[in-house]
Amino acid sequence: MRLSCPCCGPRDRREFTYYGAADYLDRPAPDAGLDAWDSYLHLRDNPAGPTRDLWYHDPCQSWLQVERDTVTHAIHSVAPVAGRRA
């Protein structure tokens, strides 16, 4: 598996650390209530097909949001987490 780091170019997956679904980016407000926090922390889809997840490129310390397909293994996009709201 290879991911193309926006900073460093295409790299072997050994350089990356997997975190989990991109849902972790959507942090609820502190007072959003138990259900919102439960959903944020624990409830995940397990899609056969397109998915978004988070990877850390250890050499450059970039957190990346990867759009990929769990069926075809195609990587659709790799974008820095930091730039997503800019």
Place this chain on the structure above:
Amino acid sequence: MTRAYRFPGKGLLIDRARKVQFTFDGRVFQGFHGDTLASALLANGQRLMARSFKYHRPRGVMTAGSEEPSALVEIHEGAQQTPNVRATMQEIYEGLDARSQNRLGSLGFDLLAVNDRLSPFLGAGFYYKTFMWPRAFWEKLYEPAIRRAAGLGRLSGRADEAAYEKAFAHCDLLIIGAGPAGLMSALTAGRAGADVILATEDTQPGGRLLSDQPVIDGQPAPLWVDSVMAELRSLPNIRVMTRTTVTGRYDHGTFGALERVSLHKAPGEAPRECFWRIVARHAILASGALERPLAHPDNDRPGVMLASGVSAQFGRYGVDPGPLVIFSNNDSGLQTARTLTAQGVEIAAYVDPRPIAVTEDFPVYPEAQITGTRGRLGLRDVAVRHKGGTSVIAARTLALAGGWNPNIALACHLGARPVWEPVLQSFVMPPGSTPGLGIAGAAGGLLSTRAALIDGRDKALTALSALDLRAAVTDIPQAEDTPYAIAPFWAVDAGGRAWLDFANDVTTKDVKLAAQEGFTAVEHMKRYTTQGMAPDQGKSSNVAALAVLADATGQGIAETGLTTYRPPYGPVSIAALGAGGRGEGFAPVRRLTSDAKSRAMGAPMIEAGLWYRPSYFPRPGETGWREACDREVRLVRVKAGVADVSSLGKIDVQGADAGRFLDFVYTNTMSSLRPGKVRYGLMLREDGFVMDDGTCARLGPEHFLVTTTTSAAGLVMRHLDFVHQAFCADWDVRLLSVTEAWAQFSVAGPRSKEVLGRLGITPGLPFMGWRGLSLNGVPARLFRISFSGEEGYEIAVPTRYGAALFDALVAAAEAEEGGAYGMEALNVLRVEKGFLTHAEIHGRVTAGDVGLGRMVSDAKDCIGKAAAQRPGLVENREQLVGLMPVNQGEDLSAGAHLYNEKDPAERAFNQGYVTSVAPSPTLGCWLGLGFLKNGRARHGEVIRLDDGLRRRAVLVEVRDPVFFDPDGGRMRD
């Protein structure tokens, strides 16, 4: 004897001027440089090479390549032995020690051949049906007996000490296979300037051109191969990898490949094998086609081969197969007969089930089949059933030509499914099914030389276009373009056992039995019969087996389908996959700057993550860790001790929003910290549990230094990066790990000031203060913090000065009647004080559980705060307590569980567990830390510590976790 079966003047790859001696089962043989073990034995008349997997039938060699199912041997090198080596892949070298395997007694007289007599009872599913009862017999009787009788070669039982290597390579275009298609691809891509890797598992490029040696551009094909290779080797952008089997195709252009670096030489300095990970922007699979046998009674005797194997053994090594009978259902087999007879090989008969009408220089039997063979340890004659009756024809070799399977394993590794091609009677890849991988030549079902050459060029042009490279026109040389026709004929119906999978002893009867018993799906049949599960993975046998299955079930072959191809394509030694990972190579070793000095002082090392830290520093007369540990604890409590604490993580945090950021990641407030001060801090995970603890020092208005525990340093760094980049990327804050930039030493004890004074340092710091200073011109940082409960300092210098500072500190401490202390003493000191490590903050405890609930600020949000307020994280928790034995002489043990004094040691009564224990010389007994249900309300209670593992129980008193100096006066004043 040596040249008995070597054809004069033939054998492209052997050098008759260089004789090579080797042994097989202890007997000395002579071959030539360039021979494989198989060709050298055949040339010596040694057709018997192995015993079969299940029935222990005598077996010889069938092929000349990696698909060999039968001729598996052990190679011995000193104390090492490598089992299941294909004799067709093992090149001989002077002194090669090869031995037959899977036999009891000699190869010629194998006592386990009794299995063959029992074969009517040993069909598919035999083990499953027979050894069900009585159950107790399985482990004691059945399994050992079966394991003795079945299985192939044996390992030495020793660790493999030989050298292996792993390597990475990158290229524009990986070409797998160097036959006509692969060479033409390489030539086209090479001339266009592409960065090409041409990999072949053969010892040299050429593929079948070296075996059949057709005419190309008016000259023998090997000369054309030479001219192409001369050009390729002159191009700097072409890498040719011989003896390299591409074993797997993985996502995004990654391939695995095994290079046999020195298996063809006597053991020496070079690694035996190298496992390559090749990343290619594009690839071409030019892996050719593999011939399949025909199933007829007793088609497994030594001397029964594939026609392509006969042809290759003859063309490459000059092995004379004659007198030869060829049994073929297709034009390729007939062409082999013509080619061999033209070169002088004696063809005793050509047998073909088709109604062909040809006149040849050898006897042809159309509409005929082979119904049996004879010859116990080697083929003697074959029975041919033809229009005029049955004839027995004497033969040394029987060549089977059952058609060609395009070699598509690698094309299928990413899940693509092949489709049935009725004209070829084979599976091929549908167009467009393998993006990024072109399939060229015979691998794509194009079986003539000229078609392969054209296809090789065209697939290279397609690849070059995808790579945005411009290609010059490459002319296609003249070559044979013989049409190919095949009859759908798989097995002779004549009673007796007819083998499909030679490697696993699967016959047509087994497959029919599987179908009869309901295993009609091809994947079920495979698992029931073990068809295709041997080291050869059914390369030559799978298609014929499923054709027999399709016939038995009445489904077509297309509907029956093929089993799934998975990596690796060929056997890969674990040693090659794990190259570099033995011993110290298993994990990186991180050494402290004090490492050499600590070892010189005799300190045993203990692993802390990847770090090696000194356990204790023994002194003369001490008999073990305990004495040294007690002494080191006392010297810290009474005099002064020095310890290396550099392995703790250090993260430099800078920026206008640094304080704001730290407020967000710590439960407590860091923005209010004044420069020159240090504060203890707690970080939570977002789910509310404690992640890590450590100190935070304010180095300047916009500059902080965060420390982490040793084991969580990487985790915390990733976490802080995540919080920053995910939630507050627009804040002005930058993070950098400086763990390895600073060496840091703890100086602790009542005389710590005097120790520092001997280095010219006057601390002048309040508790939890820090300042920068110059130490002989070296910039240093001095922190007044304590993990021991004594007056303590930590002094940090740039890493390159660490060793010198440690030397100086140890000398100074010893002058103050103190000395160095190790991890054991450090642990005792912190347990006496109830300080935490990851034994306590193990991922399932909250700030409240460890008694630090008040550190979660009410005034602000922080990571983990919302989730920490979940009811389950605040009510009825197990809380941190101290544990002290009621009988002061008794030991405590970590991992033990806690129960009320009278309750049984059962899960339902569990009250908590012990996380840390330490023998305290200060308090004169063992001390423990643990978690106990509502423990803070139970101080003074006596409970039972029960260690089910060590089978002991101790009564303990529940205490405050701070056993020593509870008000902390010693470290503050």
